[in-house]
Amino acid sequence: MASIITPRKSTLPAHFFPLLALTLLAIGLSIYRLVVGLGPTTNMSDHYPWGIWITIDLFIIPMAGAAFTISLISFFFGYDDYRAVLRPAVVAGFVGYSIVGVLLFLDIGRWNQFYNIFNPGILNLHSFLEEISLCVTLYMVILILEVLPIFLENTRYEHSIKWIEAGIYVIAGTGILLSTLHQSSLGSLFLLLSHKLHPLWYTPALPLLFFLQAGYTGLGATAIAITLVSRSKNLPIDRKLMRRIGQAMGINLLLYISIRIGDWMGAGEIPLLLKPDAFGWIAWLELSIGILIPLAILFTKLVRHSQGPFWAGVFALLGTFINRLMITWVGLAEPSPTTYMPSWIEIMITVGFIAGGYLVYDRIVYYFKLIPEKRTAK
């Protein structure tokens, strides 16, 4: 007998519970790590004091740079089209920085006194690590201000956030400055490590390179986010907008690769690039995947294809990942009898919190209006 009662269709997607399980596992493992310490839970050692968490942090932060790049282009360069993707970018930034915050808290050994970084009596203003800590914290406040209207519009609290809209140029501008500071400062962290980092990746221009990389990686992440959000909401992809994001990305990529190659030539490091060792090969892999393929898409007719900027973004992100992997891990390794591979706990905590971040983003996309259905003509 056919049932006459159709069960109410669940609004939760099929991947919800597996991802939730991963998140809960990560939370459990995090508590375990805090209770027993870093030694029993991670494979970090005196020879490898930083592990996969730092690599992931330094990859997520440029991805989350989407928020400031889009703000800069839409509010200050005046390309109003881009405002349509401001919200997905800002929410992605907020989620990304939250993941980084959690991973950093788990990473520091003396987490019981993490608040020392805010203690004006002892904080060290020579330290780029301190500068990053302060700027990222302040930037989180800016992101919250930028995210609030999404949740509070069309509620009875709407009037209480009117001032955010009124001051949006100041808020967005402050966010851009804080991002410029900490995205470049992530590169500056390695200025103290000139004697350790592999010469193909070390350069005094790292602050500028990290900043430009945050620009194109953030734009790539935006192109990916728009494609995925549009697909899940069955909205048509705005090709003109996607092409424009691709163009901004292309300009950033060109600047980045010119400085990188110029620096190699200036420092006489081209022979290292042609040396058939692992580092030379990886540098070529990074360049081909992260720079040349995206440029080949963005500066040919492929940029007009609805999937063009999406794939340019995917490859650029892969390239940035290789770059950050080399800078925080492989290219930093000291000659030592041991090697580092992350423990399963390190990996599951990383995977779990990224899954959690994705779930939060997915639900926000589902319940709130991130992409205007129809762009308002200026």
Next chain:
Amino acid sequence: MTISRRDFLKIAGVTAGCAVIPTLAVHAGSSNQPGEQVSMLYDATICVGCNACTNACRQWNNTTPETDNRELYDAPSELSAKTWTMIQLYQEGEVHSFVKRQCMHCIDPACVSGCPVSALQKSAEGPVTYDPNRCIGCRYCMYTCPFHIPRFQWDKVIPVVAKCTFCHDRIIAGKGPACAERCPTGALIWGKRDDLLARAEARIGADEKRYINKVYGKNDAGGTSVLYLSGVPFEKLGLEDVGSEPIPNLSEGTAKIVLPGIVLGGPFVLGLIRLVSNRGGWEESWPV
């Protein structure tokens, strides 16, 4: 924890000035000239590898011996959170030399420059000191150190960074570092940096065949408070060529230019961009 308005203003002021102040700040504890600071001179050609220094360090600093698998001998293979100084052996054919390892106590230390919470400090007397009550355990110092010295208590729930303190507590009390006072051969001596440098150079001058013609630490990494003499090339002893420029120069120089530049110049640049940007599209000029 409650934050009073005064505290809030303090924090706000400090964060707002986070880029400006580095240009004004001076190095903590630079009151003593480097030449006046307390230093050690280790002569690898005299050392017999007796490890009395390692033992003296353990006794004074209460560190746990790292025994071999028979639990008979204190036999650390490298520096660790438990072993702050030790003697290592370099051997190649007929040639051999001992070398003592410990913190070099740089005159301008990279770890101090990088430490976000000033847990590491260059004291006025010379030793680079560590305050666990400030440390957040970020381990940046372990990377910034050009000599791979700071170690971490990986097995502890709330670990500390561990390294040689130059027995700062003894120095303040007018005594010398435990290791140098115990050394029976005179391979390790302590005193004012200028005096030790003069003695080191005199030794090289008196017996040029015995020594490599260089005092390691005189200028390396901008100069260190531990000086080395050796009969074999310093790289063989793990004392690498780290250049003669203080490691923090580039980083601190960049901070002085870039941070105020962005904080003060940024708003003008943004305003300018806003003023001059045309609102049109740019795709007309795109090549494809």
